[in-house]
Amino acid sequence: MTEKKTPQLDELEKGQWPSFVTEIKKAAATNAASEDLLHLLERSYEDRIGHWKHGGIVGVRGYGGGVIGRYTDLPEEYPNLAEFHTIRLAQPAGWFYDSKALRSICDIWEKHGSGLTNFHGSTGDIIMLGTTTDHIQPAFDEFSEAGFDLGGSGSDLRSPSCCVGPARCEYACYDTLEACHNITNEYQDEIHRPMWPYKFKIKFSGCANDCTASIARSDCSVIGTWRDTIQIDQDAVKQYAADGLDIQDRVCDKCPTRCLKFNSETKELTVIGEDCTRCMHCINYMPKAIRAGKVKGATILFGGKSTIVQSAFMSWVIVPFMKMESEDDFAEFKDLMGRVWEWWDENGKTRERIGETIYRLGMGKFLRECELPPVPQMVFRPRANPYVFWPQDEIIK
Amino acid sequence: MTEKKTPQLDELEKGQWPSFVTEIKKAAATNAASEDLLHLLERSYEDRIGHWKHGGIVGVRGYGGGVIGRYTDLPEEYPNLAEFHTIRLAQPAGWFYDSKALRSICDIWEKHGSGLTNFHGSTGDIIMLGTTTDHIQPAFDEFSEAGFDLGGSGSDLRSPSCCVGPARCEYACYDTLEACHNITNEYQDEIHRPMWPYKFKIKFSGCANDCTASIARSDCSVIGTWRDTIQIDQDAVKQYAADGLDIQDRVCDKCPTRCLKFNSETKELTVIGEDCTRCMHCINYMPKAIRAGKVKGATILFGGKSTIVQSAFMSWVIVPFMKMESEDDFAEFKDLMGRVWEWWDENGKTRERIGETIYRLGMGKFLRECELPPVPQMVFRPRANPYVFWPQDEIIK
């Protein structure tokens, strides 16, 4: 094996960005599967195709998801990749770690896996990359012992994730970490035992900057906002002006609703509260002078997903404003979630994301059956066609 | 008959807007069908439904369209409406008439019809409202003699129409009347003998103000434009400024691309030519100071139609710029038209407007098969999905 060369991959050790090839090589030094992986990848670079077989179901006792089965299509040549499964571990909210926890992961994976990992997968899990069928259960047992549990895979709730929020961000309109942690814990069954038409993702962002890309990447996006008006500290505004910020140009002219007026004489900044759409732009630019309103909470949006099959959807507004402060508020969220999942479970086709189900059956039906009050905030604009389904009880018989 | 009352319709003789009821009554004074119509309409006002039977095919010799058959569903009660067909007469370009021509129409309709008419129908024809099957051919013969021909109906080319254009408008970028007249004459066969999947409409507007609503109301919209840059007369700009027009506010700030700069000191107005999208706004506001560029022609758009069935479509850009000055240019237009119709005829389903056919089969296919070069002007933005159909000859075998 050590004879084999990897000329193409070696090229990728050059350059200033840290190299994943170097990482594989480091793992390969003590792990035969990683060594095979290096060569299999070189082979892919030659053939310009992947060398993994389709699918394969493996798992741990008591769970239906969390492990992705993987087998190479060239097991004779790369025997250590005959089985090379991935274990998804649920990350802590906000991806905060101490070195002790990280080292415990390392120790376990050294024993049971390839020595390779992704911090993190695109959904947010810790991806333990490459192990054999035999090792899955023991690895899980040890991770479990160390305080880690599996994330989602298959037609289940995927590991929710959240932005750094109040832990380190002045913009957070609710406690994203607590919400994410609390709600994730509530739904351990839904995460571990696939039972829905398809996958379901939730992401929590503390404000409309949406640092978890929730609107694009989750079926349910929980985005922090406020119900009243931004707060402006005029002294701080003056300070920004004195420090040379061109408030008119950089802030007012870029406000999407043009509702900020800067008086260049008094150096005061005022807002037409009812016009502001809470886009965050002015706050981003002048965090010392402008803050969110006082009545904070979140907008709940549904439907986000990527391209396959019906086209990519971005989540759309379903609840313009929901309080997100206390256990009670989380209960309200969970109540909503329950109704929505039940509806989707009943109406969704196999491999149909909730956004696609709503699109297929119509928002009206979805709202009525989930008991959600229709409001203009749900749409950019009303329908252009006159094709209204008329409820029988509004018809004169 | 004269016993019958029309209390509801009588209400509609009140008020300041001229009353169609008064008009029907005027016709009813000398025409029994119109008298029946008055009472049938009163009946509809009572029943709140129409009293006309479904469809019915009638026509003149040698033509397939141009007459709409109509029969009341209450022939016993309204015997003079047992047959009450409409004849569509093609209007002159720009709807220009002299009183002689109008009087000749009146004289013929007095003999052969109800004495009622629409000047004009929504597509543009003169609508001769209400005659019997027997009278259709004689009426047509006499209209024909008087210089009028039928318009379209059914799955054919409908009577093209055009804005007043160079006849009375300083904005016209091409001769809409001549284009409309010339092209309408070329396609008499297509107008009179339905042979397509569905109807097809063409409208000619001399500039982007689109006074014929062509983008909404025709399958092919021919909208005047220019290829170079607007011409600004600085003296006239100064005059507008002197007369009190707030050029910055009313013109520059409403320019969609913000490409107009008004120097409030020198009172000069300049344009960033490459940014201007030729929307007409500044020209509309300051016709004495701003004119279209010198290289004039038209944008050709396809696909417009109203709601039924797939939703309303507005026409979209297919040829960003085509000269429209001479017989040669019209020939180029006709050549394009020929290709497009042939494609539609081959690919369209029954009752599928061309916009729907293109939508169903894809713009790419349409453009390739009609030999139209794809350009970014055709789209607001490129595709968001990566679902490209790949031509076999670009594939490595």
Added chain:
Amino acid sequence: MSILDQGPPDYKKMIPPIIKDNYGKWIYHEIPKPGVLKHVSETGDELFSVRVGSPRLISLDFVRNLCDLADAYCDGYLRFTSRNNVEFLLSDASKVEPLIAALTEKGLPVGGTGASLSNIVHTQGWIHCHTPATDASGIVKAVMDDLFEYFGSMKLPAKLRVGLACCLNMCGAAHCSDLAIVGVHRTVPRINDEKIAKGTEIPSLVASCPTGAIRPNPKAKSVTIVDDKCMYCGNCYTMSPGMEIMDGKNDGCAILVGGKVSNARNVPSFSRMVIPFLPNNPPRWPEVTDAVRMIVEVWIAHARKGERMSEWIERIGWERFFTLTDIPFSDKLIDDYIFSRETFRTSATFKY
């Protein structure tokens, strides 16, 4: 004897001499007063057009009347506009006022220019069509009477273009109007097996339904409808007389706003539904005229000068349109057809 395919009359023979002389030479226009356009040519010639409202459905008397006026004031020349108004074309400025006086005397309104309400583009309705969900001329008359002041003046924020279509075929092309009144059915077509069996091609009828609500019923040589899937578009009735869709108790009108056709400033836009249903209450449709007036007045009160309905609404946001007009929002206004996705608010930003 008829001449086949002679085509429309030649416009060149019907334009007045002043237009012939100045064809393509106009350099600017002014609106000296509502309803009057003054076009000035590079030759110095001046053409006056006097625009007159017409009910469109007219008698021959009306036409002859126009001819008399044209003969008296314009050497017999006149034209109609793309919105069915009449335009008298005068080369002699001194005849403008006398013409207006004569028109006024005959009850013919002068207006429709500039920032005004022009004529309502409309359709046949109960006068002549087989599928209407409402009348056309009647509502138009009621609305124009009610908003009459805005036809003859130019005090609106901008042009106001109203369209009316008596069924979803939308012959009035109301789909891109500042304000549209659209006749809507609300009940599933009643199937008349006999009529269908007689003359309808079943496969075409089945295919005509955009939602796939129609199923063949071979036993009856007819069809059935899955009621839940029907959205009353009437397309099946167009295909077959056996799909009876008119329903005097449940037909009525929807109101749509914010459409636009011209490319000036913002791009053309579709009208959007804000009131899903108002009843047919002939002869004056008070619910419709009230709703229309209310919307127009809110627009007048809040729009900036020069802002058409669509520009105003898009600036303030549809959320605020509903607040300002106090029109109740309901799920009926949320699209659930093919292109619905584009209307959903895929953003966490909005107003209340």
Added chain:
Amino acid sequence: MSILDQGPPDYKKMIPPIIKDNYGKWIYHEIPKPGVLKHVSETGDELFSVRVGSPRLISLDFVRNLCDLADAYCDGYLRFTSRNNVEFLLSDASKVEPLIAALTEKGLPVGGTGASLSNIVHTQGWIHCHTPATDASGIVKAVMDDLFEYFGSMKLPAKLRVGLACCLNMCGAAHCSDLAIVGVHRTVPRINDEKIAKGTEIPSLVASCPTGAIRPNPKAKSVTIVDDKCMYCGNCYTMSPGMEIMDGKNDGCAILVGGKVSNARNVPSFSRMVIPFLPNNPPRWPEVTDAVRMIVEVWIAHARKGERMSEWIERIGWERFFTLTDIPFSDKLIDDYIFSRETFRTSATFKY
């Protein structure tokens, strides 16, 4: 023994004391230098975060290395970001520079804050997935090397967020990125009757095709494909191993631009295709890195300060994007899928 359903570790146990003390009390932040964030609390406390680029696919050595650094400079605390960067969390300002020095020494780049290129969100590619049309880590490395200067500086017009997905499943969620690299297949799946017959539910397989290109082939207990209808999405392969879609000769990458996620200023937007195909040329994908750099440089040269890719392109217009970048426009870039209508230019206004 394993504990079922214990859920993720409690974040509260892993946040550093300074965060515990100032949780929810931050009042503003500054970026003292690229890669360093300084957050100030209402208590007066200051937290420094040093952001470090990671290749994401890492060895345990790498993780332990991070732990060592965290232990040495941050009492053992660190976090990862939503774009897979590492953030060291320091309560002691004086340790920032020594940490940076230690990182630099180990070849770990500091940056990704403010108007910079952050890490590329990406996927598995040939490393671990069964359906890729391209590799993930390899291209990411090549592009990040090429654009390295923009990670460690903040001289771009605005944030630049690049996403990569190795197939149309788009696990990299590239569909809303300033710039996206997406693996695309270009040939019809090769049907392996045997594999299909073995384990595939034919009706589900047929239903999985969004364009209806798949037909049952009962004789072979398999299916056939109508080649003309296939747009190589790979959805059928996800359903069945018998629909072999990887094709070493024809797979490659498409480039999309102008997506955005945040609600700041303009609403979130999808990325849009500007280059339909570039070949897979490992190890360094020169065609891809060149195209990406070219687009980024044209953006830098023309965008106004603060303008993200989408804002810049929407301001200048897509017509001009193609002119400025000199990228050939072709019919492949015109949408022909469900929501295509909304992308057609239904307006007579445009630029050249």
